[in-house]
Amino acid sequence: MRPEVPTIPVIPYGRQSIDAEDEAAVLAVLRSPLLTQGPATAAFEADLAAHVGARYCVAVANGTAALHICMAGLEMGSGEGITTPNTFVATSNAMAYVGLTPVFADIDPDTLNLSPAETEAALTLQTRLIAPVHFAGLPADMPAFQAMAADRDIRIVEDASHAIGSEYVGGGKVGDCRYSDATIFSFHPVKTITSGEGGAITTNDEGLYQRLLMLRSHGITRDPARLSDNPGPWWYEQQALGFNYRMTEMQAALGASQLRKLDRFMARRQAIVARYHQAFAGLNWLVRPPETPGQSVCQHLFVVQIDFEAIGQTRPEVMTALLDQGVGTQVHYIPVHLQPWYRQTHGTATGQYPAAERYYDRALSLPLFPAMTDADVERVITAVRALV
Structure with a gap:
């Protein structure tokens, strides 16, 4: 039976924060000559690359598209890719898109991120890629993954869909690619900043950057330096089998406007997280997410284990x-290896990744987004504490 709709407004687990500046930025593009492949996209890419400290950035239609062309652009051939089961299906799906066999390694039960030890144990001569996911905004142990890939022909792609604004232990913003070949971001409405839908790849590899530009737009280039022939200004060449993954100018304008608010959004998220930690510290039936003293983390989700x-x-x-008290929640995530397609196609099964499964059995995401008022935060705290 479907539950009755509560009579009080529901605080969702996540929501975009859009203001008049965002609206004005999008409206300006709507009134401009170009709605796609124009200056707003290039400006957003430049702003994002500068913000995270990477040399290059390619904006695309969504985070999954970012994963897809990033892995395609690395040209790894057949083999295996390793990632976490505690993520959305897009990370491992992108491996399958490019002909890699997705392989999972269990999570660290403390950080909830991909475990370096379990990843090391899963390595084979067929491993071509490691794709750590910075779950809930907390960066994975990237130096460990970089070290294990250094002496092997293994590429690293960071899935930072949750982690824009976060910094690694010791400094450096997620996305500067100091530990990886590339980093991808998602700008879905529940993420820290949004472009409606949208995604991006950052990298310091010029060759990869050039391939990403072509893969984003049908494998086509108009760059005179890259053309095999050039009979006139109309000329273009399809030099690879690419996709239509372009970001629109409206998305880019919204993304750039949101990026200018990232520090403010991050500060508000950190304040809410600190209040949650304080309020839930004494509950022996609830495990809080890891705290990160001395590390600047922009938390996308506040996941408790009950x-x-x-x-x-x-x-x-x-x-x-909780819904009866106007508090919306969600579960992040159903372990990917338990999804029917993975069971049927790759033979995954219950019991293979016990830490991820134990976490999933107890996980619940509480509301966390910058537009939450102090009263919203206290309503969430009161409702959770009233469970017992």
């Missing part, structure tokens, strides 16, 4: 009880 058995309630019952 001992449902100890409190005598199921997860659906808890979600319903």
